[in-house]
Amino acid sequence: MGDGTRLLALLLLVSTIACTGPQATDEIVLGATLPLTGKESRAGLMFRNGYTLAVEEANAAGGVTVRSAGRKLKVRLELLDDKSESTTAVQLAEHLVTIRRVHALLSTYETKLVLAQSVVPERQAIPYVTGGGAASEIFKRGFRWVFGLLSSVEAMAGTFVDWLVREQDAGRLPRPAKLALAWENTAHGQDFRNGLQARVATAPDRLSLVMSESFELNAKDFTPLMLTLKAAGADVFLSDTHYPDFILQHKTYLQLGLRHAVVSYGPRGGEPSARETLGDGVNHLVSGQWWTPELPYPESRAFVEKYRAKYGQIGGYYPGLAYEAARTMLAAIEQAGSLDRESIRAALERMNRTGAIIPGGRVYFPQKTGFQIDNPSVLVQNMPDGTLRIIHPPDATTGAAVVSRPQ
């Protein structure tokens, strides 16, 4: 090896050490990638608004108190576009940590992207809070640095069962009730099926599963599924879908003249565009959400007002979850009292923060779930006047559920 090569190698080593060293502590830098373009761009843009609002709010209060710095530090958000691509989300997260030297990471949006990206915080040992991925697969890998603000899809299925039991107690649903389940053949759908099957098994006197059918994502014909559903003679139809599949499934459901006491497509059904497409056919659909602007908590209402004043209408649960994820990370930094990664991680692990805008109002990350929050989901029902009524959890309900008579 010549002298020139040695010098070059030394320079590279020095620059690498310099790049991976800690960020200067005159400000707090949060890094994130989001799908600002590509197929998840709609959600990505709303996530950006949520992150931005949380950062602006912290800066408007003078910053976040960091004891080791002896003062409040302003917060800066380093945001990059991952184009809705997993590999880009991973590469840019690495870039944020090693080149931009951020203090902590907020996640991208969408389960598949988060699943791929979440290896970066583990590899780089940097705190990572996600409000964009719910599949338990993300949290079942024994990771130390990944903290999930969305309850698992299994937990959401459990929330549906809790609500169905309440409806039985109120005499609005037959006891026992026959459930028909359709689940998309993805990690998300399998979690939903597992959660539902596990809970139904614990209440055989209440619920029985008479159909459990999988379907492929973005399928082009749901007629066989709906014919099978019709033959199953169920009281309740629960499906777990992405939006395009929801539209096609429910259109086929309506065209075949099916009717059940309760119909739900998991998180889908409350979108204004669904009513535009399916008209009154979406009345009384029940959907599970991780957050909704209709939540009556004061903190949630305050956020909705701030958001609307700055960005206009809220479309879906995305900005609320992003806002809360950013607030959670900043709260952990304040609690840690330093920008040391291990201290922030420890603060996240210990976190038991109240006053959050999500259902249950509390943020905590239990070790038994792999640091994924375990709050109930919020269930909403479409009303004929176009509004959404919260029907679960009990501390947030805005009215009684409408349960039709099954055919």
Add this chain to the structure above:
Amino acid sequence: MITFFQVLLFGTILGGVYAVMAYGLGLIYGVMRIVNLAHGAVLMLAAYAAFELHARWRIDPLLGALLIVPAAYLGGALVYRHLVSRVATGPPMAAMLLLFGIGLCARNVAYLVWTGDDQTIALSHGLRTVDLGAPVPLTRLIVFGVAIATTLALFVLFRFTHFGRAVRAVARDPIAAELSGLSVARVSARAFGAGTALGALGGVLLATLYVINPELGGPFLLKSFCIIVLGGMDSMPGILAGALTLGVAETAAGVYGGSSMQDLVSFVLLVAILVGRPGGLPSLVRR
């Protein structure tokens, strides 16, 4: 209880949808021996065009097709004349790669223009059904009717018109066609335009059934490919028969084997036909 009649009925209706989307791919392959890998993009762009016409001026997609289909014909002919013709005499792979690239460009343009949001066309008759022994969605019945009408129209076009005879002559032997005074380049451009127009018609009809997004065309391209292989690659009645067979097979698989089996059927059929029919795709690709 699901009856076999229901399986047959819904399968046939689904086959009509598949036929409409596959005709364009079949025509271009039949004439030029090129698998148009931009076919999915044509379906998607036509669906967006139908969506825009409906969203802005409340033009029904079937009426909108009167604007979209001729525009697609012109667009297709221009793409052939200025791009595809440059590689048309080379190995088929060159043209396929070119069209694959065009398809990718179109998809990315769609993301830029319409973002990744899902769009739908809300039709007043969108939920209406017709009782044919079981409730059949009116929109699917319309698409089925268009599939049958298109097959008949194409039969007449290829059998009884000068253009049809010219296309058949070029498809059979381009050198002999050129020697007998036909402009192969011109006929090919017109055939490519016609294939694109048929693809656009399929896209407009798909827009009345499905959610529209930039990824709309991808799954339909694969399914169209299965159908034209099943139907004998270059025969319009064959494509209709292939589409109907696939529709019934998928519906039966969904009902008797579970919904996840539906997509598997098309690819199992594709493999079975390619293996069991040596004169099919492999010999055509080799030319």
